[in-house]
Amino acid sequence: MTDLIKMTATEVVGLLKSGDVTPSELLDASEKRIAETNEAVNAIPTLCFDRARAHAARLEKEKPADRPEMYLHGLPIAIKDLTPVKGVRFTSGSPIFADRIAEFSDVMVERLEERGGIVVGKSNTPEFGAGGQTFNEVLGTTTNPWNTDLTPAGSSGGAASALAAGQVWLAQGSDLGGSLRTPASFTGIVGLRPSPKRVAHGPLGLPFSTYPVEGPMARNVPDTALFLDMMSGAHILDPSSLPAPETSYVDSLKNIPKFGRVAYSPDLGHCPVDPEVADICAKAAEDFARYCAGVDETCPDLHDAEDIFQTLRAQLFIANHAPLLARHRDKLKPEVIWNIEKGAKLTADDIGAAQRAQGALYQRIVAFFSEYDFLLAPAAIVPAYPHKFRYVEEVNGVKFDNYMSWLALPAMLTVTNCPVISVPCGFTKSGLPVGLQIMGPNAREDRVLQAAYAFERDHDFASRVPIDPITPA
Template sequence: MDSDLCYASARELAGWLRAGELSAVEVVRAHLDRIERLNGKVNAIVTLLPEQALEAAAIADARLATGYQPGPLHGIPMAHKDTHDTAGIRTTYGSPLLAENVPERDELVIERLEAAGVITLGKTNVPEFAAGSHTVNPLFGATRNPYDLGKSAGGSSGGAAAALACGMQPLADGSDMGGSLRNPASFCNVVGFRPSPGRVPTWPDPLAWSTLAVQGPMARTVADAALLLSVLAGPDPRSPTAISEPGSLFAAPLDRELHGLRVAWAPDLGGAVPVEPAVRDVLDRAVRVFAGLGAVVHEDCPDLSGAEEVFRTLRAWQFAAGLSPLLAHRDRIKADLVWNIEQGLTLTGAELAEAEVLHTLLFHRVREFFERYDILLAPVSQVPPFDVDLDYPEQIAGEPMRTYLDWMRSAYLISATGCPALSVPGGFTTAWLPVGLQIIGPHRADRLVLEVGHTFEQATGFATVRPPIAAG
């Protein structure tokens, strides 16, 4: 019963809770029991609040009994990414510098989750200051992949992805600059959605006009990710880039026929990225599913010229603008973080201007590409989950990776386009390691991407394959 409850969909749980068929205390206790049993193996949740969660669940049950109109996520337990500020709850950013940091206020996504009825379980593990796509830090150590404990869970939302795969929470929040929602979802056989910039507004945000980093949902199914997005999305006057459409746009069922859908398949993003044969083999089979569903599939890719420069420049500028005070403690933060901040500090105004010009040209080329196609398919990650003791893969398909960013190109080149992008379970290698399929849509076509992902998910069933430790 514990396993059945912890692997129930968030939509099912929300319905049962609102109808009084389950109590929030029952649901929270089941997930806490599972965390106690499995978290020591994967190290996904790094701050746990069992007493506080059970007390909040009891209050939620009492309010429901009085005729209170519950929110859409009433009684749903969630642990939040450890880079999301939570009032009164330790938020470390995976750094010893903030080991005892307790924010005084919630950031906007946490406000919205609490208003929707979420019960907070604690915080999920991240790389230090969310830098990189492998979740390991000096404060809590590494998060391990539930499908192979010797492998990485990805990052930076790696703790969130591993917790979902283990049934320790039904939904998870995360963020994505270069793939931090998508890469861990790919590695852990769950769903991660990078929405269009502004779809999920952020506050407080010192770089509120920047569109490179976004926040978004993770779940075990596309339908659950859409449910969470329905709560996270929608305008807010504190965000200058917020999209005006309401989050309720994503609450409706996602059923869609794919017959006649115009699909482009870009196995190496037009030659821009090397891809391990094991990943290519899995995704070649996954793409054939679209043809079987009636879609018209062609191998093609938009011209991504300049996307590398755009991402690298704007990322470095953002790191310098937001994190340069950390250089006063350079001996206490990871070397990759120091390097990325220093890269930003050397940028000139001319280099930033050139990046913005390239960014605009890239947008228009991708816009024109989507006049010919409805959806673009690509690998999420160029490699299967790698050894947890590595900092990052040193080579891919024989090509050396010189920095901790290089191996993430298949995700971050898409970040530079501003397009909504979904990681959905795409199959498994012969070593039984998960591989995610990246589904990319036109500018602000978030719902289309989710509908296509949902249809693919229903046709394949890959999302229902549980990790070996789930039965242990």
């Protein structure tokens, strides 16, 4: 079982397909590993192994040869606790929904289960996914396996921690302002924010919103590509959702081209960055030159990206959560209240100005990608920090006036609507992982995965996980 846990998702799926291991045996391995590590990391606080074993029993009656080429064949996966799984506790990290049981599954979950994924539990998240630190009043605090005094970030912190600790081979996350990418950076795994509508999900109260996206998290780039293949495809419940690509993301990694010129920005022209993180990412960008025609230190004009993000995020919060504030203010954490009230103060002019600014920004991004293949940047301004702090308040003498501004590095790229991946690129002197963001043109997840894989193949960072949780003396 220990050997199975250490294998990649791609390797394990190969064993399932050949019949050398059964879904039930993998569930045993996952359940054992969760039992060994979850007290230390609290990554998957809600388990559903009875449901999972019933699913495994159905799969074990089938013949693998009768299944589609792209299939998971009974691989255990984790689903973030912002996404419903029928019959499983669904808290969204909020005391308001502490006892809620999902009456249906999100269409993304249905698709993953139809394609051979077995849900073993719900990974932890901050309340309604708000914030870059994974804690809530219902299910407690998730810690980082690299140092359990530290946070895995958020909001997909439970998913990242579960992967780094070897509890599952693949974990679904979601990303609004870096919720996939920051946890990936903090835990030494890979997290991909796809283009909006690449992964269909729903039914949703705001089905036309393009800001929050669902995406794959894994321990390496090929596994991330596999999971994105399993997630992709249009669905009528998610309007404007994109069809699956003609060439699978897994197949796109078989031939990595020589790239054109690539841009690197140490700060996106805006963000204070911890010096050690900056040095590690700068070295990674220098290494990237071997895969392309050259790396230039430059950046598209993102001068108003954080303001656009903050305004449109506040608009999303008031649209989604205003009824909860009216009925359950006493049960909401201060950061959620702040964001809803920020949305309530917006005027039509504020929203219109942000939308116009985002449109102009996107045109600048299109022009940028006519000259450069990718944009590289740090995935987070700091390495993992103590989970006793709710958020990062200051870096390099710059103090932040709200709980989201320390996440500006990933959030500024959110407003471009382009796919962005965080891939491990080094470690601090104290042994903490650091991630590099790679952004490509809209809807070109294949190119982003190729770039990440080109880098990953020449570095051993992906081989460092899974690890046993490290608890300081």
